[in-house]
Amino acid sequence: MKPALHRRRAGFYLAALVLLADQGAKFWVLHGSLLASGRLLVVLPVMNFVLVWNPGITFGMLAGDGAKIIIAIGASIVIAGLFVWLWRTEKWLATLAIGAIAGGAIGNVIDRVRYGAVVDFIQIHAGFIYFPYIFNVGDAAICCGVAALMAENILRRSPVAASPGQR
Numbered sequence: 001m002k003p004a005l006h007r008r009r010a011g012f013y014l015a016a017l018v019l020l021a022d023q024g025a026k027f028w029v030l031h032g033s034l035l036a037s038g039r040l041l042v043v044l045p046v047m048n049f050v051l052v053w054n055p056g057i058t059f060g061m062l063a064g065d066g067a068k069i070i071i072a073i074g075a076s077i078v079i080a081g082l083f084v085w086l087w088r089t090e091k092w093l094a095t096l097a098i099g100a101i102a103g104g105a106i107g108n109v110i111d112r113v114r115y116g117a118v119v120d121f122i123q124i125h126a127g128f129i130y131f132p133y134i135f136n137v138g139d140a141a142i143c144c145g146v147a148a149l150m151a152e153n154i155l156r157r158s159p160v161a162a163s164p165g166q167r
Contacts, residue, residue, distance in 0.1 A: 010092075012086070015086075017103065018138065018141040019103040019107050019138075021137050021141075022107035025136065026119040026136060047125075048123040049123070051119070051121050052121065053118070053120070055117040056071075071112060072113055079105050079109065086098040091152060098149070100148070101142050101145035101149075104139060105142060120134045120136050121134065122135050
């Protein structure tokens, strides 16, 4: 198998894996846990699970009723662009990062179409100081993917050569 095809498949497989993990976790939250009844589940000393419906985009922005379809369509266009980017990139880290972002985004679009809102449930805190946003597996994959793209961009930059006047 050609290396480019192997890399591309890995990116698509990671997108599928993130999507399955995201949707599986959300299914458990809605149907297999007590979170749907309003309970809070302490998972770790720094993490709780609590069900929150996010009708908006990132961190609840644009939560109006009319924006739901526009957000889903816009996100679908972005996802298509991500898959084109995944196909064209030549870097392993970028390919995997884009796959993670796409998988998380697809999971959130599915929620938006199915429920009209995104299922969020992961709450992070340190003692009584709480991170102000509750998120899901797909959101975490998106954030990790963006961080990996940023790291890949910083790491691959070649040093800037001094111009002739600066020598």
